[in-house]
Amino acid sequence: MHEASLMETALELAAERAREAGASRIHRLCLRVGELSGVVPAALEFAFAALSPGGPAAGAVLEIESVPAMRWCDSCQAEFEALEALPECPRCGEWSHRLRSGLELELASLEVS
Numbered sequence: 001m002h003e004a005s006l007m008e009t010a011l012e013l014a015a016e017r018a019r020e021a022g023a024s025r026i027h028r029l030c031l032r033v034g035e036l037s038g039v040v041p042a043a044l045e046f047a048f049a050a051l052s053p054g055g056p057a058a059g060a061v062l063e064i065e066s067v068p069a070m071r072w073c074d075s076c077q078a079e080f081e082a083l084e085a086l087p088e089c090p091r092c093g094e095w096s097h098r099l100r101s102g103l104e105l106e107l108a109s110l111e112v113s
């Protein structure tokens with residue numbers, strides 16, 4: 001499962017940041033997941049529930065923030081939300097291949113003590 005290894009990496013990173021902050025426990029972690037990243041939030045939650053017990057993030061709250069896919073239209077000089085993977089600008093119908101967001105998977109914030 002793809003999400004399990006992603007969650008493992010996120011937990012390692014979170015534990016490393018907690019150590020750097022001189023903390024031993026993680027209370028809350030927030031992940032930003034792009035709509036086009038191909039990551040299924042429910043699978044991330046499942047992986048978190050399976051992997052976090054026994055580690056510094058045991059019992060922590062997992063927040064998953066979904067980042068919409070945004071594209072930039074050169075003709076309109078405007079950003080628009082790309083629903084699904086359709087690159088068509090809703091205003092002028094031009095196709096935009098400039099993806100501005102939607103592919104991220106990152107650790108956005110962390111609460112430790």
Ligand SMILES: [Zn+2]
Pocket residue numbers: 073074075076077089090091092093094
């Ligand atoms: Zn346009």
